[in-house]
Amino acid sequence: DIVMTQTPLSSPVTLGQPASISCRSSRSLVHRDGNTYLSWFHQRPGQPPRLLIYKISNRFSGVPDRFSGSGAGTDFTLKISRVEAEDVGVYYCMQGTEWETFGQGTKLEIK
Amino acid sequence: QAQLVESGAEVKKPGASVKVSCKASGYTFTGYYMHWVRQAPGQGLEWMGWINPNSGNTKYAQKFQGRVTMTRDTSITTAYMEVSRLTSDDTAVYYCTREDTTLAQGAFDIWGQGTMVTVSS
Numbered sequence: 001d002i003v004m005t006q007t008p009l010s011s012p013v014t015l016g017q018p019a020s021i022s023c024r025s026s027r028s029l030v031h032r033d034g035n036t037y038l039s040w041f042h043q044r045p046g047q048p049p050r051l052l053i054y055k056i057s058n059r060f061s062g063v064p065d066r067f068s069g070s071g072a073g074t075d076f077t078l079k080i081s082r083v084e085a086e087d088v089g090v091y092y093c094m095q096g097t098e099w100e101t102f103g104q105g106t107k108l109e110i111k
Numbered sequence: 112q113a114q115l116v117e118s119g120a121e122v123k124k125p126g127a128s129v130k131v132s133c134k135a136s137g138y139t140f141t142g143y144y145m146h147w148v149r150q151a152p153g154q155g156l157e158w159m160g161w162i163n164p165n166s167g168n169t170k171y172a173q174k175f176q177g178r179v180t181m182t183r184d185t186s187i188t189t190a191y192m193e194v195s196r197l198t199s200d201d202t203a204v205y206y207c208t209r210e211d212t213t214l215a216q217g218a219f220d221i222w223g224q225g226t227m228v229t230v231s232s
Contacts, residue, residue: 049206092155092156100158101158
């Protein structure tokens with residue numbers, strides 16, 4: 001199974017400042033069709049996750065442009081250009097290339 | 112608008128089975144794979160498997176093979192996920208989620224509200 005490892009596991013940030021979360025896979029996420037199926041989700045307490053990013057860098061409908069995704073192969077990053085109060089919660093990366101596997105989650109909290 | 116509505120909370124004894132339902136509305140039920148993901152209290156997300164509502168074909172995570180069964184009833188646009196031989200480790204919130212493969216594999220764009228399953232003697 002592909003293992004997804006996120007860092008950091010916890011990230012205290014100041015409102016208005018940037019934040020970055022890394023996600024590394026145990027092997028390449030390049031699918032035989034040439035696409036890389038790496039998604040990011042955000043989960044607030046007591047709510048289901050919501051899709052932010054798919055295929056590394058594509059923002060899902062309605063997701064603010066302060067969220068961006070990048071990376072290739074085995075290393076991926078989610079960036080928030082200016083953190084807002086509503087961004088608190090847990091962020092998960094997930095690979096969809098071979099079965100599906102989630103990272104452990106990164107808790108974003110305000111300093 | 113498209114939505115998924117899950118059945119209510121369940122309390123089961125160890126060794127029993129539980130069946131969670133997921134009612135889809137607002138979109139073509141047979142056009143999108145349905146996945147199930149669970150989350151133990153205070154823990155992360157764990158993928159369990161999927162069902163193709165059109166064909167009924169399923170794929171389960173290795174961890175759950177032999178203990179999880181996913182089915183669907185297209186006449187009422189509802190997906191089901193049953194877990195047998197429950198233990199306390201199965202205490203979790205169970206989510207159904209739609210995969211929009213026109214976007215990408217793993218693009219879980221709609222989620223149910225979650226069903227809390229508690230296993231306790």
